[in-house]
Amino acid sequence: MDRAQLLLVGLPLFLFCSDIFSLFSPAPVKPAAHHHHHHHHLHADSQPLIQPQHTPLEFTTQKPSGIGYGNTVSIDFCSSCSYRGTAVTMKNMLESQFPGINVVLGNYPPPLPKRMLSKVVPVIQFGVIGIIMGGEHIFPRLGFTAPPQWYYSMRANRFGSMASTWLLGNFLQSFLQNSGAFEVYCNGELAFSKLKENRFPGEIELKELVTRRIVNARVII
Secondary structure (H helix, E strand, O other), X not given: OOHHHHHHHHHHHHHHHHHHHHHHOOOOOOXXXXXXXXXXXXXXXXXXXXXXXXXXXOOOOOOOOOOOOOOXXXXXXXXXXXXXXXXHHXXXXXXXXXXXXXXXXXXXXXXXXXXXXXXXXXXXXXXXXXXXXXXXXXXXXXXXXXXXXXXHHHHXXXXXXXXXXHHHHHHHHHHHOOOOOEEEEEXXXXXXXXXXXXXXXXXXXXXXXXHHHHHHHHHHO
């Protein structure tokens, strides 16, 4: 064995043996502590020290206050009609005029039949586009001997027909999802309805309506 092999074999053996010796060697004895200086401070007439008692500090919690505290205003609007900006403006106005009021924004969905039809529109869109792309194979499977004439007209202007189908479908879907609502509720009571008034409320008008509802709620309480 050359020196390199001896070094590679001997070094791990040396480390292993040193670990074994350190494991079984007794622990060093700690020096005894000197306690003679403690007797110097003890006196015969010494009295026990009385530790001062710390009383916990009590912080009075400030109750929330404000003319609008305890009242909730809900603004349900048509999210697909770009009414969010108006709703946020009304929310900021109410929070500044009535400190402590809770203003909640939400979506006012369209009626159920319109919602169901809006789910069908994308299926029709993809169906028409699929027919335009592969009508030669689809119509024979449906029992037609030959595609109808309108298919060849749409096939002649394939890209224009697909773009028109996509745009028309998106417009129809947006119309079906449009509820046109901007309904304001104060403590669960209807304060203003765009569906009934066919207009948006003014800021001063909405402030007066909410003030009236809050005052009435306090009188009832």
